[in-house]
Amino acid sequence: MREFWFIQYLDILDGVPRAIVSAVIKISIWVIPVFIVVKMVEQKNPLSYLGLRDNIGKGLKWAAGGSFLLILYFWGVNLLVFKNNMDFQIGFNELLNTILLVGLIEEIVFRGFILRKLLDSFRFWVANVVTAFLFVSIHFPIWIYNGLFVFPSVLGGIVTAFVLGILFGIIYKKSGSLWSVVIIHSMYNFLVSIFY
Numbered sequence: 360m361r362e363f364w365f366i367q368y369l370d371i372l373d374g375v376p377r378a379i380v381s382a383v384i385k386i387s388i389w390v391i392p393v394f395i396v397v398k399m400v401e402q403k404n405p406l407s408y409l410g411l412r413d414n415i416g417k418g419l420k421w422a423a424g425g426s427f428l429l430i431l432y433f434w435g436v437n438l439l440v441f442k443n444n445m446d447f448q449i450g451f452n453e454l455l456n457t458i459l460l461v462g463l464i465e466e467i468v469f470r471g472f473i474l475r476k477l478l479d480s481f482r483f484w485v486a487n488v489v490t491a492f493l494f495v496s497i498h499f500p501i502w503i504y505n506g507l508f509v510f511p512s513v514l515g516g517i518v519t520a521f522v523l524g525i526l527f528g529i530i531y532k533k534s535g536s537l538w539s540v541v542i543i544h545s546m547y548n549f550l551v552s553i554f555y
Contacts, residue, residue: 378452382460389464393472409471410537418536425530425543433550445553453552462545469494469524470531470540483532491524523547 369377369384397405406412437443449458469490477486498520502508507516527540534540 375451378450378455381452381456385456385460385464389468393467397472408475409467410475410531410535411467411471414535415538418534418538419542421530421534421536421539422542422546425539426546429543429546429550433554437554443554447553449552458545458549458552461548462541462543465494465497466527466531466537466541466544470527471537474528474531483528487525487528487532490528491521494524494527495520 369381372380393409394405397403397408401408404412410418437445473493474486474490477489480486481489495517498516499508502513502516507513523544527544530543531537531540
């Protein structure tokens, strides 16, 4: 809905107002409904249910290790192999919405809620693969809107999002904390922002 309909109105706004309105929309569409469902349907505390309150120390250790490996990978591939330069000129909208909030919002929905809910009915690997496919699917409107949904080049994005979805699910399971994947997801988005 945001990418196909509301984005045309967001494009009218500039700078900070656009970033803030976009952040409010993302939180309203993604996070608030999840918190309401967990509170009303599951009748649980959303912070505990989603993994935002438990195993924080263990989650931060996983986040540090995963982030370190991502940094090594991006530096190795981009600086040594492809000779890409880093560009730290990141606008407020990209910083707020792509780097800080996307990791939090998408992980609350996909690993914190959907994966957790699917685990009630399926083994981990089935639940994780289904969640990873759903994670890929939410990128389609963004790719379409930005003119990136072109075969065969879009296949790289699909495979990358799927593999990340699988890895995020494994890390979430091993760490027992959503903070591990929130931080790693945000680090991944940061590295993409400075290298591409």
